Amino acid sequence: MIPELNNMTTKLQGGSNLLRVPEPADENDVLREQLEYLIAHVSEQGICGCPDCERYLRVRSVLLEIFSEPEPTRAQQLAAMPMAA
Numbered sequence: 001m002i003p004e005l006n007n008m009t010t011k012l013q014g015g016s017n018l019l020r021v022p023e024p025a026d027e028n029d030v031l032r033e034q035l036e037y038l039i040a041h042v043s044e045q046g047i048c049g050c051p052d053c054e055r056y057l058r059v060r061s062v063l064l065e066i067f068s069e070p071e072p073t074r075a076q077q078l079a080a081m082p083m084a085a
Contacts, residue, residue: 037052038052038055039056041056042056
């Protein structure tokens with residue numbers, strides 16, 4: 001048996017070994033770590049155009065879209081037009 005796996009196995013009552021699967025990571029922790037990684041990448045190297053920079057720009061756009069003003073509807077555009085005298 002591989003020494004690294006000794007702590008990850010458990011004996012069943014029948015005597016056979018069963019490999020324990022670690023619990024899945026919390027999704028929020030994974031998202032936070034990925035965001036921190038992308039921010040650190042861009043902070044250290046600037047936007048260099050690599051795949052990580054492209055991911056950063058996509059993520060940033062999605063996260064900040066709530067702060068942008070919505071596109072005006074057709075009715076709002078017409079209402080904003082000056083009326084002819």
